[in-house]
Amino acid sequence: MQNLQRFEAQLIDWRRQLHASPELSNHEFETTKKLKAWLSEYGIASASWGLKTGLVAEIGSGHPIIALRADIDALPIFEEVEQDFTSKHQGVMHACGHDIHSSTILGAAILLKQHEAELHGTVRIIFQPAEENYTGAYEVLDAGVLDGVAAIFGFHNIPELPVGTFGTRAGAFYANVDRFNIKIQGKGGHAGRPHETKDPIVASAQLVQAVQTITSRVVDNLDTCVVSITQIHGGTTWNVLPESVHLEGTIRTHSKAVRAQVGEHLSQIVQGVALTHGVTANLEIDHGPAALINTPKWAEFSEKVAKEAGYQIEALPLYLIGEDFAAYLEQVPGVFVSIGSNSAYGLHHPKYQPDEALILPAAQYFVRLAQQVLDHLKQQQP
Structure with missing residues (x-):
């Protein structure tokens, strides 16, 4: 338990470092360096795959291959939250929680590395640039990062939901x-x-x-x-x-x-x-990005795993915001899910302040999800 507490503190510290030094779409150079260094500390190699910013890591080996994605860019917003790690870059802020997403998937990668020998396939970890201007997913696709991937998974924090809640939809979700x-x-x-x-x-x-x-x-x-x-x-x-x-x-x-x-x-x-x-x-x-259409099979699967992980399941409405993860789902089956972050102010607001308590449980969830998806796909292979 003590080790897990230290790990959670580490993830929160990394999130705060990212939050204090946000970078706009296609300019996430220092963010990329930080993520690469942190992965390397835990023996996880990563590569650019030809991307100007962002990086890709792999854990496990062989087929099937699945992917977990986090977005890494920030917004041109002046932060109005007074805290020790308030943005040091005037007029730039992680007002959408991509620092939360990155630290969560970073945590999942590290935990998966600890169980690498037990994985029945490969988990490809994607730290994607430029979600906010809707170009990053297409850059990742053009670089061939999803070649051979059987399914892809990602998430967004949702400020209006409390920590410990989870939701998704089969079919159309984002607009x-x-x-x-x-x-x-x-x-x-x-x-x-x-x-x-x-x-x-x-x-x-x-x-x-x-x-x-x-x-x-x-x-x-x-x-x-x-x-x-x-x-x-x-x-x-x-x-x-x-x-x-x-x-x-x-x-x-x-x-x-x-x-x-x-x-x-x-x-x-x-x-x-x-x-x-x-x-x-x-x-x-x-x-801009097309509607995000979740694969029904993986929507149901992800919700089942969330229940096992102790999340409270919420029935979610259609969202009228955009998300370039939709581009992946036009090419590869998968699902995009929502995890509560309990902020009094919403996404893209200068006073947005998500609850960091979501990070470790979400990282553990994606570990559980990746393991079960690989097991399921392995069983389906002839």
């Missing part, structure tokens, strides 16, 4: 994430002579209202859909009507069909409003 930009080009002029202009502000106001009809009058009420305009920029002073207005926003859905339907209807609305007001409008949609 398709799309970003759109709209530029409305009008004709500026004197605010006291609006009839001589083509006012892009009035057109923008109508557009904001019209876009809300997509969720209320176009998409089936039984399908999940959010369309939010999050930025409007136009004008420079009080007595001049501007030449143009720029709007930006996001679309969140869970099915390919609804994703396509929303994009098509948004385009119709933009062009219709532009025609009505005699302005021109340009719409660009940037498709």
